[in-house]
Amino acid sequence: MDGKRSLEISKNIGDFENNMDDEMDLRRGPWTVEEDYKLSNYISTLGEGRWNSLARFAGLKRTGKSCRLRWLNYLRPDVRRGNITLEEQLLILELHSRWGNRWSKIAQYLPGRTDNEIKNYWRTRVQKHAKQLRCDVNSQQFKDTMKYLWMPRLVERIQAASALSSTCSAATSCVPTPTDQSVMPSYDEGVNNNNTNMDHLGLTSNLSGKVTPGTSSVTVSPASGLTEYNMGSEVGKTETSYDPDQSLVGPQPTPSQNYLAAMQEQSYPNLFENINGIIPSYSDSVWNIGSDEDFWLLQQQQQQLLNNGSF
DNA sequence: AAACAGACCAACCGCAATAAC
């Protein structure tokens, strides 16, 4: 448990105790350890659903809505925490370009990520980038910047990371393989913390989520101008029936990996050619979308593309 | 060291769709 969480919990315990007198009042605000424990225990034995009655039976002075949100966004054992990986960033950009702010739909293709997390990512990172580039996040200019600069750059970084890890694993097992999502590091700014959120409760859960991948294909979508990604009916479907006997089956490709593979096959080589032709220094620079220098670079590249009439 | 600003994210709110009665 990190310091931030520890502080939050100790504060919450205090708040919880102070509010114990308010028997009739519904609690609001941050969840306490006790509440998390009650909710997790209740759901792990009796399952999800009927959130209002669940809240009552579990002895929680919370609305059903609040319980549902807490479970889905935080306590659910397959919630994946930590930084958004490059693959996930790429997927978010692509899916958002197709569906807009359909966060829950987008989240279906990012196993373990919640709509709230993706929404927060979009608002804090992507919209910030649009602001820095002085364009509207919904403008064609920004979409083109994503399409021709940002997304290909992400693909390249993923490829680079993949090449590095396979080289490394051939020699020694020093870096996790890209097919192992559970330990896939974020090359942006840290490593995924894939711990379940039961950890701080001292709970060990058998519950597991499972991703069922399938075949995928990529074509260029005339409508969006971006890649059309047909995942098939079963792909990206996260099964949320928590059978204790269920266990994660072998290392299988996730939807994002299918997507990436298909995209590499069909769509992006031309983009790489295009951009490398326009920007000779492209492959030399490190694409870290978080730093100011990168945004300066991106602005320069964007301007070059505009000057070349590529958009 | 203090004040401030911006980033981040958990949680809430309002609304619409759906289910239950």
Next chain:
DNA sequence: TGTTATTGCGGTTGGTCTGTT
């Protein structure tokens, strides 16, 4: 069939952390 309860979604808010001045 109408009403009420529940669920799910997207937008927004507010608290905390972190970096800067």
